[in-house]
Amino acid sequence: MRSTLSISIVIHVLVITISIFGLPFLYKAPAKQQKPMVVEVVSIGNKTELPKPAKKDTSKQVKEKKENIIKKKVKKLPQPSIKPIPQNKRTETVSLRKKTKKKTPKVKQKKLKSKTGFTKLARVTPRRKPKPPDPFESVLRNLAQDFDKKTVKKVYKTPKEDKKSKKSDFEAKIAKILANNSTTESETDKVTMTEMDAMINTIRTSIRPCWNLQPGAKGAEDIVVVVRAYLTPDGRVKRAWVANRDLLVNDPFKLAAAETAQRAILNEACQPFRLDPRKYAIWRDVTLNFNPSEMFGK
Amino acid sequence: MMEKIVLFFRDRDAIILAIVAIVLSITSAKAELKVDITRGTVKALPVAVANFVGTNKKEVELGKSITSVISSDLERSGLFRPISQKAFIETEKSLDILPKFQNWRILNVQAMVQGSIVILEGKNIKVQFRLWDVFSQRQMVGQVYTTVISNWRRIAHIIADAIYKRVTGENGYFDTRVVYIAETGSQIRRIKRLAIMDQDSENHHFLTDGKFLILTPRFSPNRQEITYMSYHGGVPRVYIFNIDTGRQEILGDFPGMTFAPRFSPDGNAVIMSMARDGNSEIYTMDLRSRRAKRLTRHSSIDTSPDYSPDGTRVVFNSDRSGTQQIYIMKSDGSDVRRITFGKGRYATPVWSPRGDLIAFTKMRRGKFFIGVIGIDGKGERLLTDGFLVESPTWSPNGRVIMFFRETPKGKFGDKKSKLFSIDLTGQNEREIITPMDASDPAWSPLIP
Numbered sequence: 001m002r003s004t005l006s007i008s009i010v011i012h013v014l015v016i017t018i019s020i021f022g023l024p025f026l027y028k029a030p031a032k033q034q035k036p037m038v039v040e041v042v043s044i045g046n047k048t049e050l051p052k053p054a055k056k057d058t059s060k061q062v063k064e065k066k067e068n069i070i071k072k073k074v075k076k077l078p079q080p081s082i083k084p085i086p087q088n089k090r091t092e093t094v095s096l097r098k099k100t101k102k103k104t105p106k107v108k109q110k111k112l113k114s115k116t117g118f119t120k121l122a123r124v125t126p127r128r129k130p131k132p133p134d135p136f137e138s139v140l141r142n143l144a145q146d147f148d149k150k151t152v153k154k155v156y157k158t159p160k161e162d163k164k165s166k167k168s169d170f171e172a173k174i175a176k177i178l179a180n181n182s183t184t185e186s187e188t189d190k191v192t193m194t195e196m197d198a199m200i201n202t203i204r205t206s207i208r209p210c211w212n213l214q215p216g217a218k219g220a221e222d223i224v225v226v227v228r229a230y231l232t233p234d235g236r237v238k239r240a241w242v243a244n245r246d247l248l249v250n251d252p253f254k255l256a257a258a259e260t261a262q263r264a265i266l267n268e269a270c271q272p273f274r275l276d277p278r279k280y281a282i283w284r285d286v287t288l289n290f291n292p293s294e295m296f297g298k
Numbered sequence: 299m300m301e302k303i304v305l306f307f308r309d310r311d312a313i314i315l316a317i318v319a320i321v322l323s324i325t326s327a328k329a330e331l332k333v334d335i336t337r338g339t340v341k342a343l344p345v346a347v348a349n350f351v352g353t354n355k356k357e358v359e360l361g362k363s364i365t366s367v368i369s370s371d372l373e374r375s376g377l378f379r380p381i382s383q384k385a386f387i388e389t390e391k392s393l394d395i396l397p398k399f400q401n402w403r404i405l406n407v408q409a410m411v412q413g414s415i416v417i418l419e420g421k422n423i424k425v426q427f428r429l430w431d432v433f434s435q436r437q438m439v440g441q442v443y444t445t446v447i448s449n450w451r452r453i454a455h456i457i458a459d460a461i462y463k464r465v466t467g468e469n470g471y472f473d474t475r476v477v478y479i480a481e482t483g484s485q486i487r488r489i490k491r492l493a494i495m496d497q498d499s500e501n502h503h504f505l506t507d508g509k510f511l512i513l514t515p516r517f518s519p520n521r522q523e524i525t526y527m528s529y530h531g532g533v534p535r536v537y538i539f540n541i542d543t544g545r546q547e548i549l550g551d552f553p554g555m556t557f558a559p560r561f562s563p564d565g566n567a568v569i570m571s572m573a574r575d576g577n578s579e580i581y582t583m584d585l586r587s588r589r590a591k592r593l594t595r596h597s598s599i600d601t602s603p604d605y606s607p608d609g610t611r612v613v614f615n616s617d618r619s620g621t622q623q624i625y626i627m628k629s630d631g632s633d634v635r636r637i638t639f640g641k642g643r644y645a646t647p648v649w650s651p652r653g654d655l656i657a658f659t660k661m662r663r664g665k666f667f668i669g670v671i672g673i674d675g676k677g678e679r680l681l682t683d684g685f686l687v688e689s690p691t692w693s694p695n696g697r698v699i700m701f702f703r704e705t706p707k708g709k710f711g712d713k714k715s716k717l718f719s720i721d722l723t724g725q726n727e728r729e730i731i732t733p734m735d736a737s738d739p740a741w742s743p744l745i746p
Contacts, residue, residue, distance in 0.1 A: 196331075199331060200331065200333050200334075203331075203333045204333055204334070204335055207333075207335055208335065208337055208338060208339070209339055210338075210339075211337075211338030211339065212338060212339055212340070212341050212343060213338040213339065213340055214340075214377065214466055215340055215723050216721055216723045217466060217467060217468060218468065218652050218654060218696075228330070252463065252467035252468070253467035253468065254467070255467060256464075256465060256466050257467070259431065259434075259438075262433070262434060263408055263431070263433050263434075264335075264338070266433035267406075267408070267433065268403060269406055282331060283331050285330040285331065286330060286331045286332075287330045287331070287332045287333070288334075288335055289332065289333070289334045289335065290335045290338075291334060291335070291336055292337075292338065293336070294336040294337060295337055295338065
């Protein structure tokens with residue numbers, strides 16, 4: 001009887017307390033949102049307070065000097081990291097990365113120690129770490145290098161490893177020839193229509209100011225001159241010749257038009273053509289059709 | 299060594315490998331990049347004319363004079379831009395030495411002229427020149443001329459013509475002359491004399507004394523005769539004047555007034571207009587038989603006839619449609635057809651020596667124009683305009699048109715009349731310098 005009474009009392013008390021205070025919020029999501037707010041407020045407070053105690057202690061001043069020196073080094077780091085990108089690939093970037101990794105954490109560790117127990121700062125500092133872009137670039141570079149290495153190794157390893165049988169050797173040689181051929185084809189295949197149009201436009205706009213037409217010449221609008229040119233990798237014309245000269249040479253008007261077109265392509269004032277050197281295989285040999293009919297409204 | 303090679307080729311695998319490699323190399327041949335150039339610029343060609351070299355002071359001075367004439371001719375055409383000699387890196391050198399093309403390329407020179415002069419015994423000179431294509435580093439033309447020393451200016455014009463022809467593909471027009479009407483005096487008592495000069499305004503002199511009014515002079519194809527209309531004796535008649543002898547001869551005894559004469563392309567006939575009883579018709583006269591032939595029979599005014607270069611057709615203007623328009627007919631007077639249908643009045647048609655165009659004077663809304671039109675009546679272009687622009691005449695290559703421009707009367711009632719030339723394209727309009735007012739120019743053919 002007592003036990004049942006006591007149970008009922010307990011239950012009633014619980015019901016009353018729940019009705020007064022309510023049920024506890026077990027899934028209180030706002031708690032997570034509060035955390036970063038707290039962290040930020042504390043971190044700002046510490047930063048602003050830091051300079052004041054530093055002035056009093058000589059030992060701290062020395063530390064600060066050291067910190068400044070380190071900070072300066074840290075500041076300078078991004079500058080040299082820019083230089084090696086186009087020039088040296090590995091040696092300089094690796095050394096820089098080591099410096100940044102070693103020195104930047106030290107600074108922050110020392111700061112933490114001096115600040116005595118503000119552990120939340122540790123959560124702030126990592127966010128600043130990914131600032132230097134160099135490591136990311138070097139990763140790309142390394143990937144490209146590795147990719148090249150892998151492709152080369154794949155081609156050459158197979159015959160070396162399978163030297164034992166003649167058949168496999170022959171297959172390897174065929175594969176090698178095909179591989180070499182496929183690499184050149186793949187380079188040309190990479191040129192898209194837009195890239196092709198860009199190349200054509202570059203050459204066209206470059207030559208246009210140097211093609212000196214003679215609109216008053218008899219039948220000038222109907223004379224089409226085909227000039228072939230061989231370009232150097234820096235976009236200059238090494239050699240140019242009129243491809244349809246035989247058709248034009250007997251008529252003085254046509255011959256003059258042919259030579260005018262040839263002079264247009266040979267004129268150094270309109271060179272070099274600013275073309276992508278990686279696509280040299282595409283624009284090395286150029287055929288130019290000089291057709292003035294558009295200028296005469298045809 | 300040979301055994302190894304034989305063994306290698308006996309190996310079947312090696313042969314297959316070689317075949318595969320060859321096939322792949324063929325199939326992997328890349329297509330060339332093709333670029334269509336449809337637009338260019340219209341600029342004068344930069345040319346360097348180096349002083350013609352000589353061995354003594356007289357030759358050097360003559361060389362400079364010849365170079366100056368060549369350079370001026372080329373510049374005046376508007377198609378060449380002679381580079382100042384002050385900019386030259388190289389000095390004049392003998393023709394035997396190949397020019398250093400790099401030095402000319404720096405100056406953006408595209409064609410380079412060098413030459414030499416030797417004064418021979420008996421007042422003769424030997425002039426030679428070479429034209430170089432600077433970019434392709436090739437000689438384009440090279441010629442030698444020997445003549446009397448007094449002909450040095452003509453030699454310079456001939457060299458300029460050779461350069462012009464080689465670069466443009468069409469004949470030059472520098473070794474030509476211009477005959478025109480020189481005008482002096484007040485507007486009331488205007489004196490008009492026949493004058494002749496080189497196309498560069500040099501060697502100017504008068505052919506008549508101005509006692510009688512002379513209009514519309516035209517050269518004969520052999521350049522030795524000029525036909526014109528003169529008021530000699532009070533009646534306007536067509537005359538032929540021989541430049542060498544100075545003799546003037548009336549052309550036929552027509553009952554009416556004859557005017558607007560022109561020689562046929564072969565020089566054996568003169569085509570002209572004859573006005574009688576208020577009507578004007580076109581006639582031709584054979585200069586050998588002196589027999590005239592009427593070509594048009596119409597109640598309207600037919601005038602200003604001119605032969606086509608091949609002599610098969612005649613262009614003229616007529617008001618048979620109600621307004622003054624240009625017509626073409628066969629040289630026997632048949633197959634008349636109108637070619638101009640634009641607004642305004644058309645006059646003084648002149649057939650281009652190239653045969654493809656007809657130059658004309660147009661009058662519309664109180665303004666005068668010089669224009670060209672195709673022989674099919676298409677492609678009319680007005681090249682220049684003014685208060686009064688009239689009397690177009692073609693250069694012998696059909697590239698340049700000369701005409702005269704009269705300005706309106708000034709405060710004192712005076713007006714100026716000057717000769718001008720303009721390129722067929724409508725560019726490069728230039729005044730032809732004359733010692734006095736000038737009108738009615740006629741360009742001579744090239745001297746054979």
